[in-house]
Amino acid sequence: MLRIVRILSLGLLLTCPACQHGRMFRxxxxxxxxxxxxxxxxxxxxxxVTGGMAINMTLTSAFALVAGGLLSVFTTLPALLLILAIGMATVTFGLLFYRHARGLWTSILYLTGSIFED
Ligand SMILES: [Zn+2]
Known part of the structure; x- marks a missing residue:
């Protein structure tokens, strides 16, 4: 279990899960x-690449739902401003999390044996 958490953490940190030193993105x-x-x-x-995209879409959608729910309950923002703020935050989150989602997917591939040394 600890190994799984470590490998997934390496993926989120964009570090190669196999050698734990190489950078995934140039x-x-x-x-x-x-x-x-x-x-x-x-x-x-x-x-x-679609696995990373699926992780990114899922977490970005969850972020938008949670942020929208919290803002609509705990603030008195007008609906249009709320929609614009959530939309901008969602696009920003999706762009910022893109690399980490692909790194996480790469770690999952490594854990399932799809990434191996030649
Ligand atoms: Zn490596």
């Missing part, structure tokens, strides 16, 4: 194909 939105330290391929099959 720029803001560009993921390395291979780990620069150990050389494992992060997303071996085509379409694996």
């Amino acid at each position: 720029s803001r939105f560009t993921m390395n194909v291979r780990c620069p330290v150990c050389g494992v391929i992060f997303e071996r099959d085509a379409g694996e």
Whole structure:
């Protein structure tokens, strides 16, 4: 169990789950194909990026629901301002969490045996 938490944490921190040293991303939105330290391929099959996108969409939607619910209950903001604020916060959260969602997905792939050293 501790190993699973550690591997998922490495993914959230954008660090290679295999060697625990290599960086997953070389720029803001560009993921390395291979780990620069150990050389494992992060997303071996085509379409694996959709797992990270699904995590990002799910957590961003949950964030929007919770934030919208809390703001509508605990504030007296007009509805239009509330919708605009939630919309902007949701887009910002989705963009900021994108890399971490892909890193988390890469960790899940590693835990399921889909990422391995050649
Ligand atoms: Zn590595």
